[in-house]
Amino acid sequence: MAPDTPELSAQERAGKAFPVSWDQFHRDCRALTWRLNEVGPFHAVIAITRGGLVPAAIVARELGVRVIDTVCIASYDHDKQGDLKVLKSISAETAKLGGGTGKGLLIVDDLVDTGKTGRLVRDMMPDAHFATVYAKPKGKPLVDTFITEVSQDTWIFFPWDTALSFQPPIRDGAA
Template identity: 70%
Template sequence: MPQPEHAPRPEKIFPVSWDQFHRDARALAWRLHEAGPFDAIVCITRGGLVPAAVVARELNVRIIETICIASYHDYKNQGELKVMKGVAAEITSMRGQGKGVLIVDDLVDTGKTARVVRDLLPAAHFATVYAKPMGRPMVDTFITEVSQDTWIYFPWDTGLAFVPPIKAGGD
């Protein structure tokens, strides 16, 4: 049965498997190899932990720091940003304002979280695996752009389950 024209459009989803995420994180490392060398990585938790581990291995970076920022409090709606743990002074002072530092996250969405980290490390190189149009200007390097109305399902947030077809109907 066709939906009326005023019916809400289904949310776009982009499920990412562990294999795909690993390939994308390695592709990010390949791109970053030309932008380096990097003395340290700052990963934005929690999403940046996995790609930061892959990138650190591929680029042989041993100093890995975290910045802990919470913005998605219910997994769907971005709320007020809260810095729960900042970056160590040894990192922020590296070669002046973060030069030689690589910031890594899984996704830049609206750019709000990226802005907070950029303000702390303005000379750092910022990289994400995925980027949405609103946040894209905040990052220097990324692998895949998705539309702003797409929700990415990362492998650490999902399990195996039945997925209904995009269009209902049929046998």
Template identity: 65%
Template sequence: MAEPTSNKAFPVSWDQFHRDARALAWRLAEKGPFEAIVCITRGGLVPAAIICRELGLRLIETVCVASYHDYKNQSELKVLKDVAPSIKAIGDGKGRGVLVVDDLTDTGKTARVVREMLPNAHFATVYAKPAGVPTVDTFITEVSQDTWIYFPWDMGLAYVEPIAKDHKG
């Protein structure tokens, strides 16, 4: 997905992201128990760390899927690292008892690829766009499809133009 031309931006601070990830952990506590967590890198690393702490999970795995190769345009998905066989063997051998975490589901393409690996896992994201909502089981905040989320690890402090360009004052 190309960065939207509508200039709809949803900047997320570290504090807000931490609160949202903890809120996700609260919701997930009722959905478990989970034996392991798989975070989709790189975006899933930060919420997975928070959720692991909150839910007391110690078995942590990554699945590495690249979709944004230049940070703005989504292109062909590439699985760089699959889930370890020991994780796939948990529960029913299809992911039951495994929690998969990412920061965002945008189009749902990444979630669909990972769901093929772990079809019975519980998928959770902090944020979701309408096209991606059907691919996850639990999320905290939905934003419109044409909104670009700026995560705290992608930002620095800088001046931001007012929404109204003719703003006086």
């Protein structure tokens, strides 16, 4: 990239916008749970924060799992992907439930994109079941269960990142 060229945001690089409403996200999480119900039972759910918090809560409720833990990994600011940084690991108590390798544990995230975060968590708990609501082609091989595949050049706008506002019709040049 030339020094005088501003860095593009992930959405500008991606080009395709995929807005997801709260209703749709909840339906997709329940659909994910239907698939996971046939795979379990699970001793605990581990949410990859922050994006995995909402789907993990829905999935844990639907599966009747009471132990919920987090692994906190920073990889995005609001629109740019950067280096991974583990802010908090899975607790020793939860790791023990999975025998140290994750067997019987369910890791949940909203999306697997490039697979960097998924690979890092897989290394922590190689035998855990990894589920995401959405999957892009580069990260899909790391996921055991997902609901919707979107193209690699799609930027998903999750309901917690958006506000309701008027959008011009597509025929008027809206993306």
